[in-house]
Amino acid sequence: MLNLSIQNAVPAATPPASVSDDNTSDPKKDSSKAPVGIHVDLSPLGLQKSKKAERDKDIDESELPDSVKQSLKAIRDKQEELEKKQQELQQLMSNSSMPPEEKQEKVKALQAEVSSLSRGLVDSKNNLVSSMQDQGLTEQQIQTAMALMN
Numbered sequence: 001m002l003n004l005s006i007q008n009a010v011p012a013a014t015p016p017a018s019v020s021d022d023n024t025s026d027p028k029k030d031s032s033k034a035p036v037g038i039h040v041d042l043s044p045l046g047l048q049k050s051k052k053a054e055r056d057k058d059i060d061e062s063e064l065p066d067s068v069k070q071s072l073k074a075i076r077d078k079q080e081e082l083e084k085k086q087q088e089l090q091q092l093m094s095n096s097s098m099p100p101e102e103k104q105e106k107v108k109a110l111q112a113e114v115s116s117l118s119r120g121l122v123d124s125k126n127n128l129v130s131s132m133q134d135q136g137l138t139e140q141q142i143q144t145a146m147a148l149m150n
Contacts, residue, residue: 085110
């Protein structure tokens with residue numbers, strides 16, 4: 001949900017500022033003016049999308065076909081998800097307060113998720129390389145895509 005509020009975007013008409021004899025004006029003296037600006041509150045989903053757009057700015061600015069750009073963004077999403085699961089696994093393994101049997105079950109489940117995500121990431125990268133070759137991308141475009149992939 002996007003919450004926009006505009007505060008004093010159009011200031012009320014004010015009389016012309018007086019000019020003192022020494023040709024200086026002190027902005028601190030005129031406290032009758034309200035601050036002018038826009039305040040925007042983004043929902044957590046909006047913040048996530050904003051961060052993702054910033055993260056993918058280099059991909060969007062590249063001169064690659066849209067299908068390649070979308071694949072690169074999907075690969076980054078998978079990489080991010082894999083990193084989160086790996087961190088989760090590390091935290092779980094360092095947790096000494098959990099009963100060993102429960103910990104072992106959860107570790108196995110997370111290891112399976114990490115393994116699956118790793119395979120999916122490798123498959124996505126291989127598919128992108130094949131797709132780029134099939135599309136007849138130039139060597140420079142392929143190098144750009146490979147650099148953006150990592």
